[in-house]
Amino acid sequence: MTNDxxxxxxTQKRDCSLCNLSEICxxxxxxxxxxxxxxxxxKRRKPKxxxxxxxxxxxxxxxxxxxxSGSVKTFATGNDGSTMVTGFHLSGEILGLEGINCKQxxxxxxxxxxxxxxxxxxxxxxxLGQDIPKLQQQVFRVLSxxxxxxxxxxxxxxxxxxxxxxxxxxxxxASRYHTRGFAAKEFNLSMSRSDIANYLGLAVETVSRIxxxxxxxxxxxxxxxxxxxxxxxxxxxxxxxPQPDTDKKRTNS
Amino acid sequence: MTNDxxxxxxTQKRDCSLCNLSEICxxxxxxxxxxxxxxxxxKRRKPKxxxxxxxxxxxxxxxxxxxxSGSVKTFATGNDGSTMVTGFHLSGEILGLEGINCKQxxxxxxxxxxxxxxxxxxxxxxxLGQDIPKLQQQVFRVLSxxxxxxxxxxxxxxxxxxxxxxxxxxxxxASRYHTRGFAAKEFNLSMSRSDIANYLGLAVETVSRIxxxxxxxxxxxxxxxxxxxxxxxxxxxxxxxPQPDTDKKRTNS
DNA sequence: CGTATTCTTGAGGCAACTCAACCGAGGTGG
DNA sequence: CCACCTCGGTTGAGTTGCCTCAAGAATACG
Numbered sequence: 001m002t003n004d005x006x007x008x009x010x011t012q013k014r015d016c017s018l019c020n021l022s023e024i025c026x027x028x029x030x031x032x033x034x035x036x037x038x039x040x041x042x043k044r045r046k047p048k049x050x051x052x053x054x055x056x057x058x059x060x061x062x063x064x065x066x067x068x069s070g071s072v073k074t075f076a077t078g079n080d081g082s083t084m085v086t087g088f089h090l091s092g093e094i095l096g097l098e099g100i101n102c103k104q105x106x107x108x109x110x111x112x113x114x115x116x117x118x119x120x121x122x123x124x125x126x127x128l129g130q131d132i133p134k135l136q137q138q139v140f141r142v143l144s145x146x147x148x149x150x151x152x153x154x155x156x157x158x159x160x161x162x163x164x165x166x167x168x169x170x171x172x173x174a175s176r177y178h179t180r181g182f183a184a185k186e187f188n189l190s191m192s193r194s195d196i197a198n199y200l201g202l203a204v205e206t207v208s209r210i211x212x213x214x215x216x217x218x219x220x221x222x223x224x225x226x227x228x229x230x231x232x233x234x235x236x237x238x239x240x241x242p243q244p245d246t247d248k249k250r251t252n253s
Numbered sequence: 254m255t256n257d258x259x260x261x262x263x264t265q266k267r268d269c270s271l272c273n274l275s276e277i278c279x280x281x282x283x284x285x286x287x288x289x290x291x292x293x294x295x296k297r298r299k300p301k302x303x304x305x306x307x308x309x310x311x312x313x314x315x316x317x318x319x320x321x322s323g324s325v326k327t328f329a330t331g332n333d334g335s336t337m338v339t340g341f342h343l344s345g346e347i348l349g350l351e352g353i354n355c356k357q358x359x360x361x362x363x364x365x366x367x368x369x370x371x372x373x374x375x376x377x378x379x380x381l382g383q384d385i386p387k388l389q390q391q392v393f394r395v396l397s398x399x400x401x402x403x404x405x406x407x408x409x410x411x412x413x414x415x416x417x418x419x420x421x422x423x424x425x426x427a428s429r430y431h432t433r434g435f436a437a438k439e440f441n442l443s444m445s446r447s448d449i450a451n452y453l454g455l456a457v458e459t460v461s462r463i464x465x466x467x468x469x470x471x472x473x474x475x476x477x478x479x480x481x482x483x484x485x486x487x488x489x490x491x492x493x494x495p496q497p498d499t500d501k502k503r504t505n506s
Numbered sequence: 507c508g509t510a511t512t513c514t515t516g517a518g519g520c521a522a523c524t525c526a527a528c529c530g531a532g533g534t535g536g
Numbered sequence: 537c538c539a540c541c542t543c544g545g546t547t548g549a550g551t552t553g554c555c556t557c558a559a560g561a562a563t564a565c566g
Contacts, residue, residue: 076408079495084412086404098404100397106404126393130386137379143396144353150403151339151351151359155329157410158454159337162554193513201411203555208514224513224563242332415522446545456523461546477531477545 015039021092024179025066026120026138034132041124044068047116054095054109054117061099063119067091070115071190075198076107085199087153088112088191090176094120097146112190157201160240165200166210167239170220174229185229214238268292274345277432278319279373279391287385294377297321300369307348307362307370314352316372320344323368324443328451329360338452340406341365341444343429347373350399365443410454413493418453419463420492423473427482438482467491 016027016035027035043063047070048054054065057077072089086107089095099105100122129136156168178184189196193211197204211222219235221228229235236243269280269288280288296316300323301307307318310330325342339360342348352358353375382389409421431437442449446464450457464475472488474481482488489496 076404078412079493082412084408086407097397098401101394101401106401126386126390129389130383133379133383136382136389140379140392140396141354143393143400144350147396147399147403148351148354148359150400150407151329154339154403154406154410155337157407158452159331159335199411204512205514205556206554212514240332457545458524458547459522462522465546 024092043119048111052111055105056108059105061103063121065095066118068116071112074109162206167235189225277345296372301364305364308358309361312358314356316374318348319371321369324365327362415459420488442478
């Protein structure tokens with residue numbers, strides 16, 4: 001869990017089998033052979049620079065996109081031109097799932113930093129799914145997972161206060177970084193305050209205020225883009241989320 | 254309740270091919286042969302009465318459930334015991350998609366009225382998907398569609414005012430009834446005000462107030478459970494949603 | 507450097523919530 | 537048949553959390 005790897009290896013390993021994300025990405029659970037077949041359809045283009053689009057609203061849907069490194073935001077553009085952030089995506093996550101239904105992307109995806117992407121042509125993936133049951137299951141699983149995640153966000157947006165939203169957001173980011181093998185207690189926010197605010201349905205000022213409040217309380221330490229979580233338990237309290245079961249006694253009081 | 258029509262034909266047509274929902278449900282686009290194969294795995298149990306559960310939070314996931322008639326609400330139960338409505342589901346819609354990922358249902362589903370359900374064992378569906386490409390695609394499509402729908406709700410919850418939420422909600426219901434061949438301008442709310450409020454992230458009182466306000470303005474006519482939409486265009490204005498691309502302009506104001 | 511952008515901080519207003527009372531339909535039982 | 541209760545829905549009054557507006561501070565960038 002070091003940070004030195006920020007010097008992105010351009011000479012990235014091209015195969016899924018060599019990618020350290022294969023455990024949490026699409027290939028999870030495939031045999032080496034199957035993974036090789038999957039590999040053969042995946043296109044790996046040159047990394048996107050910050051601000052570049054992966055796809056745009058209305059683009060014809062042809063592929064899913066897996067984030068290999070870096071991060072991406074997805075957002076919709078309202079009829080009035082306003083933008084509405086619908087998600088942030090870290091390495092190992094799949095983008096573009098909304099497009100399958102209508103063969104057209106609904107929303108935009110843009111790199112928040114230098115980001116490398118694996119492009120997975122969907123027709124070919126679908127065809128492979130016919131031959132490799134486990135792969136079909138994986139696609140189902142990824143789609144289902146996305147549905148579950150979004151329901152979580154719906155709950156957050158519908159029921160939680162501003163402070164709860166921020167706390168949940170930070171915890172969720174921490175947990176996702178942790179899953180990817182990065183430090184969970186110290187990480188960088190690759191998105192702006194205004195992206196965060198937009199995503200959480202808050203005003204920028206509110207996000208800023210709560211960041212400073214939580215910092216003053218010593219629960220976290222947020223300075224510019226750098227987040228340190230000092231008291232995860234307190235944060236979880238604020239977020240109104242159950243403590244993880246690492247601790248034997250659950251909700252004694 | 255006026256249950257005269259509730260004496261539904263218990264002897265309902267059992268085959269997808271005879272179901273008037275086949276156009277919008279899972280079998281959409283399958284050949285008669287394929288539909289027959291799909292049919293063979295579908296279990297049709299006796300209808301659920303109002304208040305009965307289809308599945309509960311934490312239940313082992315084995316099947317998807319298609320609403321054949323009636324309506325269903327899905328809801329999560331918070332750690333504090335509070336309930337949070339995550340969706341309403343009409344005929345032709347598929348429930349339980351969130352469960353695929355972890356082989357366990359996340360949330361509850363409960364009939365809002367007498368409701369008949371087709372149970373689709375997922376392992377068998379998945380296996381059939383291997384043999385019937387079009388079926389695999391359909392499952393992908395249904396999952397993707399759910400993702401898109403949920404993103405819409407996220408937007409609604411994150412950015413819209415109470416009035417916009419109500420208007421959107423009514424329009425969406427109308428449109429869904431329309432798709433199912435029911436009248437779009439006049440329908441029944443099978444869910445309570447408090448379910449609606451909970452779903453939309455509002456207080457019951459707010460829902461009530463806006464219903465009466467919209468009624469006084471003549472835009473709709475909401476009396477008890479019965480909704481009539483008098484001025485769809487105005488409602489769309491309030492919802493801040495684009496007018497449908499109909500050649501004839503309805504707004505002659 | 508100067509300018510632009512992002513972030514922070516403060517003051518004030520309003521939309522939606524909470525609290526509380528009332529209404530009306532349905533159901534129950536005397 | 538009416539008295540009573542319950543429960544969902546409506547309405548009003550007062551409160552508040554978050555937004556808006558405005559201005560200043562910090563940082564990025566050409």
